[in-house]
Amino acid sequence: DGGITQSPKYLFRKEGQNVTLSCEQNLNHDAMYWYRQDPGQGLRLIYYSQIVNDFQKGDIAEGYSVSREKKESFPLTVTSAQKNPTAFYLCASGPRVGYTFGSGTRLTVV
Amino acid sequence: AQTVTQSQPEMSVQEAETVTLSCTYDTSESNYYLFWYKQPPSRQMILVIRQEAYKQQNATENRFSVNFQKAAKSFSLKISDSQLGDTAMYFCAFMKQHGGATNKLIFGTGTLLAVQP
Numbered sequence: 001d002g003g004i005t006q007s008p009k010y011l012f013r014k015e016g017q018n019v020t021l022s023c024e025q026n027l028n029h030d031a032m033y034w035y036r037q038d039p040g041q042g043l044r045l046i047y048y049s050q051i052v053n054d055f056q057k058g059d060i061a062e063g064y065s066v067s068r069e070k071k072e073s074f075p076l077t078v079t080s081a082q083k084n085p086t087a088f089y090l091c092a093s094g095p096r097v098g099y100t101f102g103s104g105t106r107l108t109v110v
Numbered sequence: 111a112q113t114v115t116q117s118q119p120e121m122s123v124q125e126a127e128t129v130t131l132s133c134t135y136d137t138s139e140s141n142y143y144l145f146w147y148k149q150p151p152s153r154q155m156i157l158v159i160r161q162e163a164y165k166q167q168n169a170t171e172n173r174f175s176v177n178f179q180k181a182a183k184s185f186s187l188k189i190s191d192s193q194l195g196d197t198a199m200y201f202c203a204f205m206k207q208h209g210g211a212t213n214k215l216i217f218g219t220g221t222l223l224a225v226q227p
Binding site: 031090092103104 | 114119152155157201213214215217218219220
């Protein structure tokens with residue numbers, strides 16, 4: 001079945017540590033997106049990519065980095081520069097209109 | 111910049127009854143898409159319904175329908191015959207039709223709907 005796979009489901013980060021969230025899709029979608037979800041704030045766009053080897057900052061890119069070396073993969077790294085990384089992270093992919101979302105990763109700072 | 115506002119943080123409805131969730135948006139675009147997404151306790155985002163702004167007819171998907179008022183920039187979701195499985199967070203979202211390289215979804219803050227037995 002086609003879809004988006006995010007891993008891990010739960011992730012714990014120590015202070016000062018970088019962590020990488022995985023997002024893989026087999027839908028042959030060109031565009032991929034990373035959103036952050038916090039209580040009471042909806043979903044906010046971190047980064048997006050329309051094609052391989054190209055990506056753009058979203059509204060809250062500071063403290064995050066991404067790569068797009070393959071069409072299927074769009075990993076997100078939460079760096080030590082992100083001061084408040086505890087949140088739920090959602091990856092999505094899509095054709096021009098209509099996203100498919102992954103099941104998310106819950107990141108917690110310990 | 112586009113904004114999406116959901117003014118009802120929480121709502122409750124009895125099973126089998128009808129409930130309407132409100133959404134307003136602000137944009138200077140003429141052509142765009144509007145969406146309602148559902149996020150149940152599993153946190154999986156599920157597309158409920160989509161509306162193209164150029165279409166005057168309101169979209170309908172089984173028990174879900176919208177009231178799209180383009181001039182008022184209003185896009186409400188009506189859920190008929192509410193079921194326990196409808197309990198979820200509901201997000202209203204906006205996308206420009208000709209966004210080019212920026213087909214980004216802009217979300218509201220969500221409405222938490224509880225269906226009571």
